Amino acid sequence: MPIWSPDSFRGCVDAQPIDYDDEALARVVARLRGLPPLVTSWEVERLKTLLAEAQAGRRFVLQGGDCAETFDECSPGAITSKLKILLQMSLVLVQGGKLPVVRVGRFAGQYAKPRSRPTEVRGGVELPSYFGDLVNRAAFTPEARRADPELLIAGYHHAALTLNFVRSLTDRGFSDLHHPENWDLSFFERADLPAELRDEYQRSSAQLAEALRFMEALGERAIDDLTRAEFFTSHEGLNLHYESAQTRTVPRRDGHYDLTTHLPWIGERTRAISGAHVEFFRGIRNPVGVKIGPTIPAAEALELAIALNPGDEPGKLVMISRMGADRVASSLPAIVEALRGRRVLWVCDPMHGNTTVTPSGVKTRDFSSILAEIERTFEVHHALGSRLGGVHFELTGEDVTECTGGGITPDDLDKNYASACDPRLNYRQALEMAFRLAARMKTVRASSRPPRG
Ligand code: PEP
Ligand code: CO
Secondary structure (H helix, E strand, O other): OOOOOOOHHHHOOOOOOOOOOHHHHHHHHHHHHHOOOOOOHHHHHHHHHHHHHHHOOOOEEEEEEOOOOOOOOOOHHHHHHHHHHHHHHHHHHHHHHOOOEEEEEEEOOOOOOOOOOOEEEEOOEEEEOOOOOOOOOOOOOHHHHOOOOHHHHHHHHHHHHHHHHHHHHHHOHHHEOOOHHHOOHHHHOOOOOOHHHHHHHHHHHHHHHHHHHHHHHOOOOOHHHHHEOOEEEEEEOOOHHHHHHOEEEOOOOOOEEEOOOOEEEEOHHHOOOOOHHHHHHOOEOOOEEEEEOOOOOHHHHHHHHHHHOOOOOOOOEEEEEOOOHHHHHHHHHHHHHHOOOOOOEEEEOOOOOOOEEOOOOOEEOEHHHHHHHHHHHHHHHHHOOOOEEEEEEEEOOOOOOOOEEOOEOHHHOOOOOOOOOOOOEOHHHHHHHHHHHHHHHHHHHHOOOOOOO
């Protein structure tokens, strides 16, 4: 292995290379290095502590947001509704799992997208694929598809604007769970929500409010933990120029922190053990996620775990399995077995292994396959004495029509298909998913053994 530095990845193969003008890129990277960090090492270390607790069975992680954020959607409405659905889902999960939930948004930096092909052909014209707003633009013109390093600065700015709004919203008011009017469904005026889902949510939020009052009356200190709605940020650390430029040492702490986000993750397409992404992420102090799909050999999953967390530090490594509902039972057990004895937080992404294309060419995912992947993943961990410690969704607080099931038929898909990339659960589907998951967590709780060490 080479000696690690924030730039040592440059000597390794990048599976998703970007064709930049080197001089222009170097100028932008130098500017980005001088700008203030987006998050702090204290927050990063706090998240690591919470993830360690999730690993030990004392918390549950809810990670979610857009497949791809875009600069155009950096708006107060979109940000608020994303926070609200995450907050509401987390309350439902608190009820089901009787555990504090760690909320991690796929936001404030989810601007770079890996692609299955480097170029796209339309009407005989071949142009670079759209790699997300951090790299190029979606319009199918040579100008828009040119990799523009200035977008790294624009991405930083939009991430900062998003984060600023998230921080002010969560600091007071909106996410203070003592003000249920902020998280009550009536606040949303969702006429389209089925009556039973609305009743279920209202019943469970009333119970939660009652429980909060009861615990406070007892002077229970731990209540702070449950009621302070913190949000952490995460994104796929695909563009290593962006990540590396914001990676630095901080006073009175050892090592380097990637301060673009609290929890960066490595995608399924860039997790090669000798590749640039593993090289970069093995050296930073942040907790790091890694997506693993059904084709990863168990021995390679173990190699990844060792490379990314050589000291077996608690809360450091998040393995995000995304097998597809039909492949969980055949692919996941050997991997979980291979990692037995290592400290890993297991999270299930039930989205990326369940993408299908309709006969008319629309990418979609079905609610029942998404739920089935989570249920089967719970089963695998339970059977092996391991523990599923979190879930990872692509979702939005808006009424989009991108996934089927939960009120959306294949014929509805073109009504409001707004994703810049993969299909997301809409507001109703996301809330319904949380209820199904909460019900499942209740049964896991009823039959659980202590997690193995
Ligand atoms: C994603 O999370 O949007 C993504 C591309 O996932 P994966 O790397 O698991 O395919
Ligand atoms: Co996606």
